[in-house]
Amino acid sequence: MGTTQLETVPEPKYWHLKTVLREALDADFAVGEILPNERDLAARFGVARATLRQALEQLELEGRLQRRRGVGTTVAPPRVGVDVSTTRGEWPGAAQDAWRPVDCDLTGVPAEVATLLETEVGEEVHTVRRIRISHGQSVAAERLYVPASSVPELSAIDAPSGPARARGVLRELQHLGLDGQDRAVELGSAGADDARELDRLPGAPVLVVTTRYVAGGRTAAVSVATYRADTCRLTFGASGDLEIGENPQERQAS
Amino acid sequence: MGTTQLETVPEPKYWHLKTVLREALDADFAVGEILPNERDLAARFGVARATLRQALEQLELEGRLQRRRGVGTTVAPPRVGVDVSTTRGEWPGAAQDAWRPVDCDLTGVPAEVATLLETEVGEEVHTVRRIRISHGQSVAAERLYVPASSVPELSAIDAPSGPARARGVLRELQHLGLDGQDRAVELGSAGADDARELDRLPGAPVLVVTTRYVAGGRTAAVSVATYRADTCRLTFGASGDLEIGENPQERQAS
DNA sequence: GAGTGGTCTAGACCACACG
DNA sequence: GTGTGGTCTAGACCACTCA
Structure with missing residues (x-):
C-alpha cells in the first residue's frame, strides 16, 4: 500500500500555538487585557513553558503582545x-x-x-x-x-x-x-x-x-x-x- | 563591612557570550567561514546549548551570523x-x-x-x-x-x-x-x-x-x-x- | 549514515513589580 | 511575600544536508 503520507509536514508546536493564540487575541481579548501567566498557559495547551514562550516571543515581535517582568503579558495596542x-x-x-x-x-x-x-x-x-x-x-x-x-x-x-x-x-x-x-x-x-x-x-x-x-x-x-x-x-x-x-x-x- | 556590591548587576550569560563571540568574529573569522557546531561551542564556553543558542540567535538577528540546518553556522557578509x-x-x-x-x-x-x-x-x-x-x-x-x-x-x-x-x-x-x-x-x-x-x-x-x-x-x-x-x-x-x-x-x- | 541546526521537555533559580 | 516574566540547565528527539 502506498504510504501516501501526503504532506504531513509536522508543523512545530510553537507555530501552531502562535496561530491559535493569534486567533484568540483577535476574538476574545481587548487591547490592554492581561493574559493568563505563562505557566498556566503552558499547562492549558499541554506544552512545556519554553515552547509556549517561543510562541509568545514571536507574537511580541509582531507587535501583538507586550510582556513585562514582574507584571504579566498584555495585549498590545496597534503599532x-x-x-x-x-x-x-x-x-x-x-x-x-x-x-x-x-x-x-x-x-x-x-x-x-x-x-x-x-x-x-x-x-x-x-x-x-x-x-x-x-x-x-x-x-x-x-x-x-x-x-x-x-x-x-x-x-x-x-x-x-x-x-x-x-x-x-x-x-x-x-x-x-x-x-x-x-x-x-x-x-x-x-x-x-x-x-x-x-x-x-x-x-x-x-x-x-x-x-x-x-x-x-x-x-x-x-x-x-x-x-x-x-x-x-x-x-x-x-x-x-x-x-x-x-x-x-x-x-x-x- | 559595607557590602559594597557596587553595581554587580549579574549580566546574563548569553549577553556576555554575545559580546565575546562578536569580538571573536571581528578578530578571528573571515566572512563565510564556518563556526564550530553548537554543541562544541556550548561546551567550550561551559554553558548549556540553549544558552549558547540564545546568543547565536541575536547575532543572527544583527546580521552577523547565518545558520542553516544540516549545514552549520557561518559568518555572514555585511548586509x-x-x-x-x-x-x-x-x-x-x-x-x-x-x-x-x-x-x-x-x-x-x-x-x-x-x-x-x-x-x-x-x-x-x-x-x-x-x-x-x-x-x-x-x-x-x-x-x-x-x-x-x-x-x-x-x-x-x-x-x-x-x-x-x-x-x-x-x-x-x-x-x-x-x-x-x-x-x-x-x-x-x-x-x-x-x-x-x-x-x-x-x-x-x-x-x-x-x-x-x-x-x-x-x-x-x-x-x-x-x-x-x-x-x-x-x-x-x-x-x-x-x-x-x-x-x-x-x-x-x- | 554522520553531523548539523531546530524543536521540545521538565525542571530550577533569579530579577523585578506590586501590594 | 507573592507572583510575574527572564535566564539557565541537561538532557532528548527530529529534520535536514551532504558525502
Whole structure:
C-alpha cells in the first residue's frame, strides 16, 4: 500500500500555538487585557513553558503582545505610526521636531561611525543624545554625531554638557546649508543604554534608522536612531501618520 | 563591612557570550567561514546549548551570523543595501525595476488589506506575486494587490494566472495616472510561503514595507513587500545603494 | 549514515513589580 | 511575600544536508 503520507509536514508546536493564540487575541481579548501567566498557559495547551514562550516571543515581535517582568503579558495596542519622512532639507532640531534633547558630550569619533562621517580616527565629535516621544511613550533614542569641525562657531558659553549643550549644537547646525541626506533602515538589537531609555530589556529588537547629512560637499553629521520595533511602524511619504492601517506583518499560509 | 556590591548587576550569560563571540568574529573569522557546531561551542564556553543558542540567535538577528540546518553556522557578509526609495511617480513594474513577476491570481480581497484598499468586502483583487533578487539571492517577496476595478481594461487574452498574467496586470497599471504613494516599514515574521521564497525558516524576521498607490483620488493598489531582515538594509534617499556603510545596529554599553 | 541546526521537555533559580 | 516574566540547565528527539 502506498504510504501516501501526503504532506504531513509536522508543523512545530510553537507555530501552531502562535496561530491559535493569534486567533484568540483577535476574538476574545481587548487591547490592554492581561493574559493568563505563562505557566498556566503552558499547562492549558499541554506544552512545556519554553515552547509556549517561543510562541509568545514571536507574537511580541509582531507587535501583538507586550510582556513585562514582574507584571504579566498584555495585549498590545496597534503599532503607532511614526513619521520619519525626510522633511525637505531640514537639519535635526529644526522647528519643533518630535525630539527632546537629553545630553551631549565631546569625544573621539567612535569606530562605528568614523567611516560614515569620513573622519580621521581621533577627530573629535559632539554626540547629541535625544529621545523621541510619541503618544506619551518614548519610541526612539538617537545619537547625533557632529564633527567639531562642522560647528566651529559653537560658543564656549554654552554648558559643556547636558541638554543645554545639545541645544547649542543643534542651533549651530541650522546655520549650515544642507545639500541632502541619505537614509537607511535595518534591524538591530537594543544596547544596554538604548534599552533603558526605551523601557525595554537589552537585546530588544529595534529599527535602526541611519541618516547621513551632507553639507558643503561633505558629511556634516550622522544620526543613528533606534526605534522600538515592537510598538513602531515607520512611515514615509507625504501623508505621514495614520495613512497606512493595521499590522499586515503576518499572512499565515500553513 | 559595607557590602559594597557596587553595581554587580549579574549580566546574563548569553549577553556576555554575545559580546565575546562578536569580538571573536571581528578578530578571528573571515566572512563565510564556518563556526564550530553548537554543541562544541556550548561546551567550550561551559554553558548549556540553549544558552549558547540564545546568543547565536541575536547575532543572527544583527546580521552577523547565518545558520542553516544540516549545514552549520557561518559568518555572514555585511548586509546588502537595497534601494527602496520612492522613484518619482512610478508604478511597480515600470522599466526594469528589480522585481521578477512570479504569479498572479484573482480572488476576494483578503481581510488584512481590505481597509488599506478601501474596498468593500468581497470585491475582487488581482494578487501579483513578485520576487526581488539582489546580489544573486532573493531578498524580498511581494504581494501587490490591485482591485479589479483599477484595471478594467485588462485583457482576457492574457493567461488566467502565472507570470504572464502578472505582467499583464503590471502593464495595465502603467496606463493610470499616479497621484502619489504612502510607505511604511515595520518588523514582522515570515509566513510559511514567504519563508520558502526567501530561503528562510517560517517565523524568520522580515522588514515589511507597505506601499499604498493613490490614483484618481483613491487607493489604486497596495504592495506588501517582506525583506529578509538578516541580510538587508533598506536604503532611501537620492544616493541609494552603498552610500551608508557597515552595520551600526549595536552599540554595546555594558 | 554522520553531523548539523531546530524543536521540545521538565525542571530550577533569579530579577523585578506590586501590594 | 507573592507572583510575574527572564535566564539557565541537561538532557532528548527530529529534520535536514551532504558525502
